[in-house]
Amino acid sequence: MPEPIRLAKRVAAMTQCSRREAEMYIEGGWVRVDGVTVEEPQFKVADQLVEIDTQAKLEPAEPATLVLNKPAGLGVEQARALISAESHSEDDASGVRMLRRHFARLESPLPMPDSASGLMVFTQDWRVRRRLEDDIDRIEQEVIVEVAGTLAPDGLALLCHGLRFNNYALPPIKVSWQNENHLRFALKRIAPDMLGPMCQAVGLRVVSIRRIRVGRIPMSRLQPGQWRYLLASDRF
Secondary structure, eight states: OOOOEEEHHHHHHTTTOOOOHHHHHTTTTOOEETTTEETTTTTTEEEEEEEEOOOOOOOOOOEEEEEEEOOOTTHHOOOOOTTTSSTTTTTTOOOOOOOOOGSSSOOOOOOOOOOOEEEEESSHHHHHHHHHSSSGSSSSSEEEEEEEEEETTTHHHHHHOOOTTTTOOOOOOEEEEEEEEEEEEEESSSGGGHHHHHHHHTTEEEEEEEEETTEEEEEETTTTTTTTETTTOOOO
């Protein structure tokens, strides 16, 4: 049996390309070892069959951004653990090729209460993280809140504008009834974890919270526990 060598070295010899170009082929998910895709250039091979996809493109692997429909009751780490090849939505129309490397070093820069469900953003892209962190006050979040209790007189108007907490007047938002026990909130400059105290202030008790949109990104048909990619051209 020949001495094991790095997969990148084998691919470079096969394609007569540089070591860095070989690493790009591998990291892009274009290389198979005995029929199994391997994305690690340092993977050691000896006499295994190494194949390069005929559709292979020599381009760097871009950082991934994706959205997950988080079930209620999960924290960030538990939600991140749901992201896998098995939970990838069949309705994903992004055209992004799924790579295992997309599941590593995912950050969630947009706060969401553990008790809430709905749209949650995860990203490897520092530009997306910075956009969500720096411009959060300008990004509208749409949230459906199931409530119980009796709304106080002028309660809906107060939810839209007029409530104060810790001597701070909350900014105006859009609130409307979706049906007899669900309110629709369109929020800017108010975090979703404020919805409980806001509803309590007007005589309502929050039963559940579900975020269905962040900026221009809707949840659409994404099922609970499933995720899909966002494109670099998608804008919040």
